[in-house]
Amino acid sequence: MRAGTRSETAAGPLPLPRAPAAAVPRRLAVACETGLDIAALVFFALLVLAPRGIAPLAAAAGLFGAGLVLLQDRRSVLRHARSAPAAIFAMLVVWGAISAAWSPDPLRSLDQAARLAGLFVAALAMMAAAGHVSAPRRLASFLFAGFVVALVMAVVDLATSGALSKLFSDRVYQPAWLNQASVAFAILLLPTGAAVIAAGHRLPGVLLLVFGAATICILAGTAAKTALAAGLPVAFLCWWRRPAVAWAAAVLSVLVVVTAPLTFARLDRVSGVVHTADEVKLSGGHRLLIWSFVGDRIAEHPLRGWGLDSSRAIPGGRDSIRPDETWLPLHPHNAPLQLWLELGVPGPVLLSLLSAWLWLAFGSADWPRFYAAAAGGSLATAFVASVATYGIWQEWWDGTLSFSLFMALVMARVAIAAAPPR
Secondary structure, three states: OHHHHHHHHHOOOOOOOOOOOOHHHHHHHHHHHHHHHHHHHHHHHHHHHOHHHHHHHHHHHHHHHHHHHHHHOOHHHHHHHOOHHHHHHHHHHHHHHHHHHOOOOHHHHHHHHHHHHHHHHHHHHHHHHOOOOOOHHHHHHHHHHHHHHHHHHHHHHHHOOOOOHHHHOOOOOOHHHHHHHHHHHHHHHHHHHHHHHHOOOHHHHHHHHHHHHHHHHHOOOHHHHHHHHHHHHHHHHHHHHHHHHHHHHHHHHHHHHHOHHHOHHHHHHOOOHHHHHHHHOOOHHHHHHHHHHHHHHHHHOOOOOOOOOOHHHOOOOOOEEEOOEEOOOOOOOOHHHHHHHHHOOHHHHHHHHHHHHHHHHHHHOOOOHHHHHHHHHHHHHHHHHHOOOOOOOOHHHHHHHHHHHHHHHHHHHHHHHHOOOO
């Protein structure tokens, strides 16, 4: 024994026993899920404090999602890469890059195409990962906890004129700072509450729905209130007859996108509507005038558009309409009009295909009735918010939409697991 000990000492320290080959991928998968748990926990709070932080959060979630899929089922990567959303995203990126050839700001168009490629890959990775999360209930619990905390933070921030959010900004406080958070609250309120109730926690789920709706109502964001108000009846209709509602919504979404230059862009011509919009919301009339200007510019290049992310460089866009108001500040605040303006006919066609695919996939999903109704309301809420709020290429907004879809898919698994056997 002693001789053996001396021999081992002379040869150096003994090598540590190696972990089984399967242990390393398992540990990496656990690390990826932990990263997704953290992302779900901080998602809403980040929207309250620093909304632009959602872009890196979504990118990180995409990386964690991609790692999870690659570690568990590499063959599914090819399947998702051939999916309809992947094809639509790829065509958007390619056409956007091509549009740099006639864009008034070609370098910006190319840069935005590259950014969109990364955002779309992250979104696809999260969609694929939703089916590979080993503990969907835990992930949903982290989202629920973060939701409750963020609602309290939003109320405190509003009551204290930005005591929390001013720690992350040196601008003069405005209640509108919480608009991004309120829209995200509206999008995920119904499916989160439904998942919590389906999991057997009826009282916490109902309280979340009540407190969340009340918080949205007291915050300044008009778009969030409007979008949630539109989503609620859709949820009730989906409870009644989901497949028919999904088909009707798919057709309606296509019509809304395709006819946008003839509808949204002509609202200002209705007698008294601009004045009424100004009375409802300070920026309401300005929004209608922006849409009118965009409609006129769409008519100049209807087939090819002005170029990806060229809204900032459209001639005449910086001209003044009224005090502190220009014809086109940054973007049209309307996704269908922005795609028409920048990408011409191919843009709205691709958006129509994506919208129709989402509704039809929702209509055929094998989800419990209660959760499916809530998810339908959420999808309607997101669609309405997209036609009246932010620039469709804003990274934080794309990240919010893609992460919300990921969480809705994960929470569907929670509802399925909790459903009684048929």
